[in-house]
Structures are given as C-alpha cells and as structure tokens.
Amino acid sequence: MAKSRDKTQQIGFWDPEVSAPDHDEVCLWAYRKADEILRAAYPNEFDRAWLPQEIPNGAHQFAAEHPRPNPRVEKRTIEYVLKSFTGYRDSTERIVGYADLLIKSAIPAIRQLYTPSPLRGGDDVFNGFAVSWETERWTPSVLVEAKSFLPTVGELMRQINLYRTAFKGPVVIVSPDDSYADLLHEQAVLFIKYQKSGV
DSSP, rough: OOOHHHHHHHHTTGGGGGGGGGHHHHHHHHHHHHHHHHHHGGGGGGGGGOOOSSSOOHHHHHHSSSSOOOEEEEEEEEEEEEEEEEEEGGGGEEEEEEEEEEEEEEEEEEEEEOOOOOSSTOOOOOEEEEEEEEEOOOEEEEEEEEEESOHHHHHHHHHHHHHHHTSSOOOOEEEEEEEEEHHHHTOOOOEEEEOOTTO
C-alpha cells in the first residue's frame, strides 16, 4: 500500500528540497518573519480604521476611542497537510500535499460585554464594549513554500496550482532566488526574497 508521501509523488511531484539543510534555513526564516509575510499578503487588513460593518450598534464612540489594532499571527504550522474533500457531503478525504508553512491570524473585533443576571431567568446586563481577537470565523491565512533553489517554472506552478485546489488564500514563495518574481506576480503568487542573516 502506498504511503501518503508516495501518493503525493504519484500526483505529479515530490519536493526534493525538504530534506536539505538549506531548505530548513529558508523555512525557519519564513517562520520567524510570519508577521511580515502576513502583512505583505493582506496589506488592506493592516493600519486601517474600523469599517462600518465591524462596529456594532451603539459602539461608534467606543470605536473612535479605541483604534483598530492590526491582525496578529495566531498559529504557525510547519509541514501543513493540505487536504481536499469530495463525494457525498465531502466525505472522501484526499491528501493534496504538504505545504512548508501555514500562517493563521487572529483579527480584531469589537464585542459586546454582558454580566450574567443575578436573577434566575433574568436578562444579562449589558456592560459596554471591548476589543477581542477573532479566530472562529474567517481570518487571514497564508500558505508559504520555501525554496532554497527554484525548480523549473512548470514544476513550481504545478505544485502551487495543486495546492490551490485545497487552499483558497494567498500562496507565498520565499526564496533567495528572485528570478521568477515577476512571473509569479502575474500568476497571483506573492514572492518574498529570503535575506540570509548578516547580509
């Protein structure tokens, strides 16, 4: 029986870089730069005011007095397993591949505060507003592929497009080689140049 890794290879590629020390260096650099990568992938979510739809009824004064903080990195997962689901009620699971890094964020939200009623069956008492961090509903996420060296354009785009069947957010390539930067931009892929420490 074929292992998951073998099945992925049968789909059309297997990333030979994963076992290379240089790959780890680029991947861990991206891990440490997760905040900057998130900002580059979602520039419109940073350094902005609250949108009207983000302000609950009665909270306009609170929103004016409490500027919207920027999203923050909530979780970073190395070698994230990408899965797609098909069949009746998406009951059939298939591993699509292993992304080097998944960055998930938490976004700010204004929430209403309530104090439980001291009376049994009584209504909770409204107690003002507060800024909280939302992780349950949609939050910005980024898929990162670290490349210590670039494969052919065909191999790279095949990998990215396969991943896009299971991940709908932005895909970022991090590499010291920026040869494909313009081409990747045309394919709606963000490129970030890896900067070796001390350079």
